[in-house]
Amino acid sequence: MLFDKFQTMADFQAELAEREVVPFGAVTEQILSSTEGVVEGRRVILAGTNNYMGLSFDxxxxxxxxxxxxxxxxxxxxxxxxxxxxxxxxxxxxxxxxxxxxxxxxxxxxxxxxxxxxxxxxxxxxxxxxxxxxxxxxxxxxxxxxxxxxxxxxxxxxxxxxxxxxxxxxxxxxxxxxxxxxxxxxxxxxxxxxxxxxxxxxxxxxxxxxxxxxxxxxxxxxxxxxxxxxxxxxxxxxxxxxxxxxxxxxxxxxxxxxxxxxxxxxxxxxxxxxxxxxxxxxxxxxxxxxxxEPERRRRVWDNASRLYDGLKALGLPVGPTASPVVAVEMVDRSRTIDCWKALMEAGVYVNLVIPPASPSSNFLLRNSVSAAHSNEQIDTIISAYADLKAAGLFEPAQAA
Amino acid sequence: MTDYQEYLGFLYSALASQNKKNIELTESTHLVADIGLSSLEVMEFIEKIEDHFDITIPLNILPDVNTIGELAKKVRELNP
Incomplete structure (x- = not known):
């Protein structure tokens, strides 16, 4: 059948719908600034937009x-x-x-x-x-x-x-x-x-x-x-x-x-x-x-280090060095979806990445920071992850 | 010079660790349908063959290769 090869994706979509999660193609209903918007009815900090210099709303x-x-x-x-x-x-x-x-x-x-x-x-x-x-x-x-x-x-x-x-x-x-x-x-x-x-x-x-x-x-x-x-x-x-x-x-x-x-x-x-x-x-x-305005470059790296250091201090499995892309690697698909949903409910939008888009069989909560993020916004993102950890949503870090 | 049987022997031994269903490996065993290799695992397996024999195997061969025997034959053709 022509459509057989899409069944795995259709099953995954059905699972997400049952869990009332829309990580792929989440609709942004309103953009409030280059770092804030209303996504799927929630006001969120945009922490997964690749808007590194914060210029989309300049x-x-x-x-x-x-x-x-x-x-x-x-x-x-x-x-x-x-x-x-x-x-x-x-x-x-x-x-x-x-x-x-x-x-x-x-x-x-x-x-x-x-x-x-x-x-x-x-x-x-x-x-x-x-x-x-x-x-x-x-x-x-x-x-x-x-x-x-x-x-x-x-x-x-x-x-x-x-x-x-x-x-x-x-x-x-x-x-x-x-x-x-x-x-x-x-x-x-x-x-x-x-x-x-x-x-x-x-x-x-x-x-x-x-x-x-x-x-x-x-x-x-x-x-x-x-x-x-x-x-x-x-x-x-x-x-x-x-x-x-x-x-x-x-x-x-x-x-x-x-x-x-x-x-x-x-x-x-x-x-x-x-x-x-x-x-x-x-x-x-x-x-x-x-x-x-070269200071934007310094600012995005300050924010990258702040987020990376904060998530690392929580003991989350982030990459080897700080970067404007900070990914938390997960091994369990269901847990990753739970975390993505909890982050949205806490007012933080990040990217959910599943294989084969991720470079291994692992799942990712992919964050990207902008020069336009304030220190307070970065701290709010870290705090949301800390709450997830306290709630036991993160499994121990495992190698890819 | 490596012959077909030598390639085949290496493929059997290299696939042993990934043969999670513990099926009998033969020339007609399908890498994906029978052993269950993912596309990523297939590419990593190709790299393993390249490194063992110090040869080059372009990824372009993959659409024409389904079974262990076909892979051994193709590698032999590419490295006569």
Whole structure:
């Protein structure tokens, strides 16, 4: 039967409905600020939005979007290749290239399209791609479409990558290595200095997805490669506007002039409508803000440390280091759902993550902090977890 | 040079720890339907084979491989 493969998900949805829990697709009925909203009838602190710089409600971004809608209309009604390249799109491409101090940039309609599009296009049949085992779904989707030979290396393990590059022999020189800056589920940072060293030893090309690290890491917010001092080794940087820049869209920047030819080979760029002018305008404004207000980066890290230290002090199984993504790993699905529900009832919205979205067979209560969260809000989140622990809702920490 | 039987022998021994249903492992045993490996476990199993024989096995082979015998044959083809 065509629908048989969906039965497991249908059963899970039925279980959630019976328990009156709506962790997936919870409806936000009202946004009160970049850190507060009304979700499923409850006023909650938003602690699972990836709104790292807190710009989704910035009046300057809103004004820019409003002005662009009035000037350019509500949508482009076409792809970038046809009628959908407005002056705003070209300006953003120049500005994002300038931000990264490289010569070339492509703006996509979503971050997923940017990553999937680049990964599916750069390598083709006969080529080889090495991707981190914990790569985002958009990377897995892209490499599968590429028809290149796909090889996984162990998560954040440069020695394992080196071993696999060595096995490739002469093919290593043309291989595409893929890593992420900050991994979205556990918030761990890639060892890009060591990964770049592997590339220098064996050759190949390096693509880094800075979706969760752009704005957050590096002296000027360019991401993990800047923080590691290896930007010159990165051939392609992809990222998104839907996190630190508070809008939606994606990008790829590169030092290689060939990106201009690659642009016209990416189906995820050619065969989809371009971003609406209001989106592009708010993104441009947000990019200006993260450049001119570096204190937001310090603030998001202060909040990350405050939440991480607080949850760790409770004895909860968080990752090895503080990061704007702080995930609590759980082994029991039912307990995880209970915790998610209790957090909502306590006025805290976080992400519930289940396999295969989580990188192992574990379940996650995934928190993400914003520069806009106040100390009081972070303390309220910690306090809600403390109440759950006191109520006996957390099982002992177990290894993944 | 590794032959088909050698690959097969390694696959049997490497799968023993994951054979939770304790079924008899043969060339026609299905990795997913019979042993119950998840997609993640299948990928980790591929890595184990790569490391043991110091070879490269692209993940692209997975859609064409269902049984232990098919996997041994495919690995042999890729590493003649």
């Amino acid at each position: 009046p300057r971004c809103i004004a820019a979007a409003q002005a662009a809608a009035a000037r350019w209309g509500t949508g482009t009604t076409g792809s970038r290749l046809a009628n959908g390249s407005f002056a705003e799109h070209e300006a953003l491409e120049q500005e994002i290239a300038q931000f990264y101090a490289v010569g070339h940039a492509i703006v996509f309609s979503t971050g997923y399209a940017a990553t999937m599009g680049m990964c599916s296009t750069l390598a083709g049949p006969g080529d080889v791609i090495l991707l981190d085992a914990d790569s985002h779904a958009s990377i897995y989707a892209g490499v599968k479409l590429s028809d290149a030979d796909i090889i996984r290396y162990k998560h954040n393990d440069p020695d394992d990558l080196a071993k696999r590059m060595r096995r490739l022999g002469d093919r290593a020189g043309q291989a595409l290595i893929i890593a992420e800056g900050i991994y979205s589920m556990l918030g761990d940072v890639a060892p890009l200095k060591e990964i770049a060293a592997v590339k220098r030893e064996y050759g190949g090309y390096l693509l880094v997805d800075e979706a969760h690290s752009m704005g957050v890491l590096g002296d000027t917010g360019r991401g993990a490669a800047q923080a590691a001092g290896v930007e010159a080794d990165v051939d392609f940087t992809v990222g998104t506007f839907s996190k630190s820049l508070g809008s939606i869209g994606g990008y790829c920047v590169s030092q290689h002039p060939e990106l201009e030819a690659i642009r016209f080979c990416i189906k995820a760029y050619i065969f989809t409508a371009s971003s609406s002018p209001s989106i592009i305008a708010s993104t441009r404004e947000a990019l200006r803000i993260i450049v001119s």
